[in-house]
Every structure is written in C-alpha cells, then in structure tokens.
Amino acid sequence: MASLSYLWSNRAKFSLLSINFYRAWGKRLFLFSDLIKKNYRYRSLLKRGANISKMAEIGEAEIHGKINLLSIGDFSSLGKVNIALHDKVIIGDKVCINDGVVILTASHDIFDPKWVHKKAEIIIDDYVWVGTEAMILPGVHLGRGCVVGARAVVSKSVAPGEIVVGNPATTLNKKREIEFNYNPCEFLATNRAWLIG
Numbered sequence: 001m002a003s004l005s006y007l008w009s010n011r012a013k014f015s016l017l018s019i020n021f022y023r024a025w026g027k028r029l030f031l032f033s034d035l036i037k038k039n040y041r042y043r044s045l046l047k048r049g050a051n052i053s054k055m056a057e058i059g060e061a062e063i064h065g066k067i068n069l070l071s072i073g074d075f076s077s078l079g080k081v082n083i084a085l086h087d088k089v090i091i092g093d094k095v096c097i098n099d100g101v102v103i104l105t106a107s108h109d110i111f112d113p114k115w116v117h118k119k120a121e122i123i124i125d126d127y128v129w130v131g132t133e134a135m136i137l138p139g140v141h142l143g144r145g146c147v148v149g150a151r152a153v154v155s156k157s158v159a160p161g162e163i164v165v166g167n168p169a170t171t172l173n174k175k176r177e178i179e180f181n182y183n184p185c186e187f188l189a190t191n192r193a194w195l196i197g
Helices: 004-009 019-030 032-047 189-195
Strands: 062-065 070-072 082-085 089-091 102-104 106-108 117-119 122-124 162-165 170-175
Touching (some): 004 032
Parallel strands (some): 062 082, 070 089, 082 102
16 A cells, blocks of 8 residues: 555645645545555555565455465555465556456366366566456466456466457557556545545
C-alpha cells in the first residue's frame, strides 16, 4: 500500500476551514478503514515472507503457496487476484492487475501417465495492465507496457507494448507506446482522497 508517510507528505493541502478542506478530510476519514485494511494485508504478506514494496497496493488478493516466491515493485496495484505460488511471480513497478485475475505458476502435464506437476516462474514487467478475469499461465513473461485484455488466457510470453485478447490470447495489430509516466495507485479512491482531496 502507499505508505502512510508517503500519503501524508504528498497530501493535497487546502486552506483551513475552506470547503475543499472539509471535502478532502471527509473523504479521508470515510476511507480510513479501507486504508487500515490494506495496511494489514500488506504487513501480513510481509510477515509470511513476500517481497513487496511499501508503495504497492494489495487488494483482497488470495495468495496460496510459498509466499516468499512473490515479489511486487513500487506503485503496483493488485485487485482481488488469485495467485498460486509454486514458482516465482515477479511483478515490476507501476503494474495494474484487475479483479478476478488468476496467476498460475504450475499445472499438470495431461499427456504424462503420471500427471507430472510442471511449474515455471511468471515475470510481469513495468507498466503492464492485466484486465479483469484474465488468466496468466506458467512460464509467461509479460513485456513492459503490454496489455492483457479482460478474460484473456495467456499461455505464451507477450512482447513489450503488445495488446493481447481472447482465449487463447492473440496479439492485436495495434501496439501500445512504451514510454509511460503514470502511477496506477493514484487512481485508487483511498489514495486520491489524500493526493487530490
């Protein structure tokens, strides 16, 4: 979560007793319990061994497996995602992963008579956006600034700036610019109440 010290030092400041002062502090107080819940989730994952930047935002994620295999960079935002950690999941800076996304680092070989468990790490580079209910399968590397459309099933790596959609995920002809300057955490209501008012 965006650290409380970051939110405090970068908060929008308004003249005392102005309408904007009351509006901003009203929002901040109204959303304060959400901020506390996010802080609790963040600290809980850290205690269990995850490597998460203090500037990352973790929603109501379900994270199973070896928590020490999870790494999340600065200003990345994860919604209500489901992550199965049989191998490493490395999430870069300023990544947005929407609600309902499933990240699987292992599966079974359906052609093996012993149904062998196969695992591989997943790497998600900076500025990647993963749409609602998408599924990322073992061994995938999502390149810088790529977009995974809602409900896409990604079984192969995606090049920087590419946009993939569908099941199985296929690349659109359009490519996204890869020079970015945004912070997905600034769009969250709890943070906007502090940063914008």
